[in-house]
Amino acid sequence: MAELSVATFNTHWGVDMCARPFDVVQVCRGLDADVLVLQECWRPFGRPAYVDQIAVATGATLRDVTFMSDRNRARPRHLVVTPDGPAGTCGLAVLSRLPVLAWYDVPLPHVGGDVVHRRHSLVATLDVGGTPVTIGAVHASHRLWGSLPQLRRVDRELAAIGAPNAIVGDCNMWGPPIAAVLRGRRRAVRGRTWPAWGPHSQIDHVWVGPDLEPIDPWIGRPVGSDHLPVRVTLRVA
Numbered sequence: 126m127a128e129l130s131v132a133t134f135n136t137h138w139g140v141d142m143c144a145r146p147f148d149v150v151q152v153c154r155g156l157d158a159d160v161l162v163l164q165e166c167w168r169p170f171g172r173p174a175y176v177d178q179i180a181v182a183t184g185a186t187l188r189d190v191t192f193m194s195d196r197n198r199a200r201p202r203h204l205v206v207t208p209d210g211p212a213g214t215c216g217l218a219v220l221s222r223l224p225v226l227a228w229y230d231v232p233l234p235h236v237g238g239d240v241v242h243r244r245h246s247l248v249a250t251l252d253v254g255g256t257p258v259t260i261g262a263v264h265a266s267h268r269l270w271g272s273l274p275q276l277r278r279v280d281r282e283l284a285a286i287g288a289p290n291a292i293v294g295d296c297n298m299w300g301p302p303i304a305a306v307l308r309g310r311r312r313a314v315r316g317r318t319w320p321a322w323g324p325h326s327q328i329d330h331v332w333v334g335p336d337l338e339p340i341d342p343w344i345g346r347p348v349g350s351d352h353l354p355v356r357v358t359l360r361v362a
Contacts, residue, residue: 126360126361127253127254127255127256127258127360127361128253128254128340128358128359128360128361129159129160129223129251129253129258129358129359130157130158130159130160130356130357130358130359131158131159131160131162131260131291131293131331131356131357131358131359132153132156132158132160132161132162132354132355132356132357133161133162133163133164133262133293133294133295133329133330133331133354133355134152134153134156134161134162134163134164134329134350134352134354134355135163135164135165135264135295135329135350135351135352136149136163136164136165136166136167136175136350137165137201137349137350137351137352138165138166138167138195138200138201138204138215139166139167139175140201140204140349141349141350142201142351143203144201144202144203144204144205145349147348147349147350148349149175149179149349150175150178150179150182152348152349152354153179153182153183153220154179154182154183156345156354156356158356159221159222159223159251160219160220160221160222160223160249160251160260160293161179161183161185161218161219161220161221162217162218162219162260162262162263162293162294163176163179163217163218163219163220164217164264164294164295164352165215165264166189166215166216166217166218167195167213167214167215168189168191168195168213168214168215168216169195169206169207169213170195170206170207170210170211170212170213171207171210172213176189176218176220179220180220183220183222184222185220185221185222186220186221186222186225187218187219187220188218188219188225188228188247188249189216189217189218189219189247190216190217190218190230190245190247191214191215191216192214192215192216192217192241192244192245192264193214193215193216193240193241193242194212194213194214194215195212195213195214195215196212197215197240198240199240199241200215217245217247217262217263217264217294218247219247219249219260219262221249221251223251223252223253224251224252225249225250225251225252226250226251226252226257227249227250228247228248228249229247229248229249229250229282229286230245230246230247230248231245231246231247231248231261231278231279231282232244232245233245233246233263233265233275233278233279234274234275234278236266236268236271236272236274236275237268237271238268238271239266239267239268239271240267241266244264244265244266244275246261246262246263246275246278246279246282247261247262248260248261248262248279248282248283248286249262250286250288253361256289256361257288257289258288258289258290258291258337258359258361259283259286259288259289259290259291260290260291260293261279261280261282261283261290261291261292261293262293262294263275263276263279263292263293263294263295263296264294264295264297265294265295265296265297265298266297267297270298270302271297272296272297272298272303273298273302273303273306276292276296276298276303276306276307276332277306277307279292280292280306280307280310289334289336289337289361289362290333290334290337291313291331291332291333291334291337291359292307292310292330292331292332293330293331293332294329294330295328295329295352296328296329296330297328298328299326299327299328300312300315300327300330303330303332307332309334309335310332310333310334311332311333312327312330312331312332313330313331313332313333313337313339313342313357313359314330314331314339314342314343314344314355314356314357315327315342316342316344317344317353318344318352318353318355319351319352319353320351320352321347321348321350321351321352321353322347322351324353328352329352329353329355330355331355331357331359333359335362336361336362337359337360337361337362338359338360338361338362339357339358339359339360340357340358340359340360341357341358342355342356342357343355343356343357344356
């Protein structure tokens with residue numbers, strides 16, 4: 126029976142709330158997921174990027190998309206960036222240890238007041254033991270209610286692809302409002318994920334349809350980011 130493990134983790138640019146670096150590579154190796162969806166992945170100019178190091182350490186195929194420059198005011202306070210020359214970037218990444226059959230880049234509707242001018246979903250169709258399974262990776266808008274039309278867009282794109290699929294990532298919204306928009310989907314993992322030091326809300330999600338069965342849902346401990354990592358195994362029903 127076809128199964129894959131999926132994890133999502135908002136890396137907070139690889140630093141804690143005091144802008145002290147933490148070992149993102151070690152955290153992601155510990156998640157031991159077939160598919161990793163990572164938000165707020167920093168690529169500093171002129172220095173190694175941890176997403177590339179994770180890809181090497183896990184033997185995964187990497188694809189990422191830029192959301193903003195590291196000169197953007199949304200970067201963590203006290204983060205030290207290169208003052209001169211080209212700016213670094215920050216964005217969304219997907220890493221897969223499974224064969225990737227197809228990649229799709231889905232532009233999402235812009236939300237007024239969002240510090241990111243244009244968000245995208247990275248969508249990957251994977252070969253899971255001969256069965257195609259599609260993962261729609263997201264980092265939805267932080268603006269109140271702005272994430273819902275973006276998640277609806279991803280849901281429509283996945284429906285058009287047609288394979289068993291899941292929406293995975295930082296949705297910046299609680300479960301009940303999302304459930305009202307993503308009809309026919311359910312939360313594969315339930316539990317508070319933000320803020321990491323005293324979580325009161327679940328905004329990091331894995332949303333599956335009826336053809337994927339969640340097994341062993343898990344929410345991790347604080348590891349440096351302001352979000353907790355989330356992991357689950359999905360079995361094709």
